[in-house]
Amino acid sequence: MTVPYDTGLLESEIEKQYLKMKLDAETGGYHLNPDIEFSRNLVRGLMKNKKRYGYESCPCRLASGNRAEDLDIICPCDYRDQDIAQYQACYCSLYVNDAILTGEHLLFPVPERRPSRMQRAKNNIVKQFSPVSAPTSQILVWRCKVCGYLCARDEPPDLCPICKAKKDRFEQLFVLVKS
Amino acid sequence: MTVPYDTGLLESEIEKQYLKMKLDAETGGYHLNPDIEFSRNLVRGLMKNKKRYGYESCPCRLASGNRAEDLDIICPCDYRDQDIAQYQACYCSLYVNDAILTGEHLLFPVPERRPSRMQRAKNNIVKQFSPVSAPTSQILVWRCKVCGYLCARDEPPDLCPICKAKKDRFEQLFVLVKS
Amino acid sequence: MTVPYDTGLLESEIEKQYLKMKLDAETGGYHLNPDIEFSRNLVRGLMKNKKRYGYESCPCRLASGNRAEDLDIICPCDYRDQDIAQYQACYCSLYVNDAILTGEHLLFPVPERRPSRMQRAKNNIVKQFSPVSAPTSQILVWRCKVCGYLCARDEPPDLCPICKAKKDRFEQLFVLVKS
Numbered sequence: 001m002t003v004p005y006d007t008g009l010l011e012s013e014i015e016k017q018y019l020k021m022k023l024d025a026e027t028g029g030y031h032l033n034p035d036i037e038f039s040r041n042l043v044r045g046l047m048k049n050k051k052r053y054g055y056e057s058c059p060c061r062l063a064s065g066n067r068a069e070d071l072d073i074i075c076p077c078d079y080r081d082q083d084i085a086q087y088q089a090c091y092c093s094l095y096v097n098d099a100i101l102t103g104e105h106l107l108f109p110v111p112e113r114r115p116s117r118m119q120r121a122k123n124n125i126v127k128q129f130s131p132v133s134a135p136t137s138q139i140l141v142w143r144c145k146v147c148g149y150l151c152a153r154d155e156p157p158d159l160c161p162i163c164k165a166k167k168d169r170f171e172q173l174f175v176l177v178k179s
Numbered sequence: 180m181t182v183p184y185d186t187g188l189l190e191s192e193i194e195k196q197y198l199k200m201k202l203d204a205e206t207g208g209y210h211l212n213p214d215i216e217f218s219r220n221l222v223r224g225l226m227k228n229k230k231r232y233g234y235e236s237c238p239c240r241l242a243s244g245n246r247a248e249d250l251d252i253i254c255p256c257d258y259r260d261q262d263i264a265q266y267q268a269c270y271c272s273l274y275v276n277d278a279i280l281t282g283e284h285l286l287f288p289v290p291e292r293r294p295s296r297m298q299r300a301k302n303n304i305v306k307q308f309s310p311v312s313a314p315t316s317q318i319l320v321w322r323c324k325v326c327g328y329l330c331a332r333d334e335p336p337d338l339c340p341i342c343k344a345k346k347d348r349f350e351q352l353f354v355l356v357k358s
Numbered sequence: 359m360t361v362p363y364d365t366g367l368l369e370s371e372i373e374k375q376y377l378k379m380k381l382d383a384e385t386g387g388y389h390l391n392p393d394i395e396f397s398r399n400l401v402r403g404l405m406k407n408k409k410r411y412g413y414e415s416c417p418c419r420l421a422s423g424n425r426a427e428d429l430d431i432i433c434p435c436d437y438r439d440q441d442i443a444q445y446q447a448c449y450c451s452l453y454v455n456d457a458i459l460t461g462e463h464l465l466f467p468v469p470e471r472r473p474s475r476m477q478r479a480k481n482n483i484v485k486q487f488s489p490v491s492a493p494t495s496q497i498l499v500w501r502c503k504v505c506g507y508l509c510a511r512d513e514p515p516d517l518c519p520i521c522k523a524k525k526d527r528f529e530q531l532f533v534l535v536k537s
Contacts, residue, residue, distance in 0.1 A: 027206050027385050028341045029517035076325050076342050085513035097516045138357050146434050148332030153506030155264040158276045159208035161520045162340045162386045163434050174357035178496050178532035206385045207520045255504050255521050327511030334443040337455045338387035341519045353536035
């Protein structure tokens with residue numbers, strides 16, 4: 001009997017990684033697909049790719065095997081958040097939004113947003129910045145001197161939400177914005 | 180017997196939501212009021228408002244029922260962090276700071292900071308930006324290409340604290356600041 | 359028998375603080391040293407310093423006892439993230455990166471990066487900003503009106519990763535950057 005991708009992954013390892021990804025998702029304001037078997041299968045695919053290529057490239061896309069070329073499809077991919085915003089889920093449907101989670105929206109296939117290889121090569125050269133032609137103003141931004149976290153508010157937070165450093169570890173910046 | 184707001188909420192649902200809000204608060208550097216019964220009652224109020232209006236407006240304020248008009252008082256409200264900075268707690272005392280949690284400060288009533296309806300309408304028109312008159316400099320900011328997280332530091336972090344993408348998923352920006 | 363630093367700390371308090379710091383580290387994308395006894399001893403040192411000075415100054419450095427002067431070495435110190443980026447671990451080796459955690463890299467002593475007292479005094483005066491000489495562009499940044507979180511992406515996230523406010527609580531800014 002041939003088992004094509006017997007990568008020697010234990011179910012317990014997959015479960016552990018699934019739980020880790022679920023916790024990471026939830027604490028960051030994201031959600032995994034509530035269909036647990038479906039999500040665990042995608043986690044299995046990610047772990048297989050990790051073994052094959054050395055990085056967790058998207059289980060629903062063909063990786064080149066060259067990390068630099070596949071950076072944009074290492075999970076979570078560069079397209080996840082745009083797909084969730086437009087289609088309620090990422091290309092794989094591993095990540096979904098609240099509307100899917102609660103059953104308010106149904107899950108439909110998400111079209112591929114990744115540009116072609118040629119287009120990607122071109123995008124790396126062309127800057128996506130647009131020139132500034134409007135008058136400028138400034139906003140007050142607080143920077144955590146420990147971890148570099150930035151937030152725009154009147155006072156720094158009591159604790160840095162990222163590294164938990166206290167209020168007096170923040171310094172102020174005046175960031176320029178278009179008026 | 181009349182039960183005025185019998186919204187059919189189960190105690191188990193309230194407990195679940197309370198625990199979710201507590202975890203969200205703690206992982207983000209905030210704290211719920213340590214008086215558990217008090218906090219659970221506010222969570223109950225939030226869930227009642229969610230059923231009434233479709234959104235979790237502040238249980239200590241009168242909502243209009245129009246989401247667009249009540250956006251600033253959907254919990255956590257736009258005023259929470261300023262109130263915590265000045266009074267150690269939010270208007271409801273649902274969110275408190277470390278000093279209250281440890282008993283270092285006593286909890287006092289927090290005055291209403293929300294502007295009047297007329298003032299709010301005006302604020303939406305008047306920009307709070309101030310014009311720039313000083314020379315400008317630049318700071319190095321890293322942007323996570325996956326989720327858009329920004330931090331100002333010499334090197335990108337090993338893992339994005341928000342989406343857990345690795346270091347090589349960050350790109351650098353030079354953000355302009357007032358010198 | 360003399361116990362020089364009998365600060366009356368209970369093992370259960372140290373364990374609780376160790377677990378809190380571990381959770382804070384993991385949810386923020388950091389890791390504590392996997393040698394649990396080693397990490398707990400550093401946590402003990404931090405708690406001793408908290409009792410001695412009133413703040414958790416680095417257990418591997420000599421504190422002045424003046425909070426303002428020691429701000430940069432309150433744990434996590436201002437140098438942690440640069441040390442992890444360069445040496446895989448902080449000066450104390452309390453915080454380590456993934457490569458140390460998985461055994462891919464070995465842990466070596468981390469040299470002191472903190473400037474001398476005289477240099478620190480000087481740094482506080484000299485701004486680290488460099489003047490801007492290039493043409494400027496703008497990038498789209500979303501600001502959470504509740505907590506001030508900033509992220510640079512096409513659409514705001516469904517939930518603020520910090521305070522869990524919904525998408526419609528974000529406002530857009532156009533931040534100026536060097537092209």
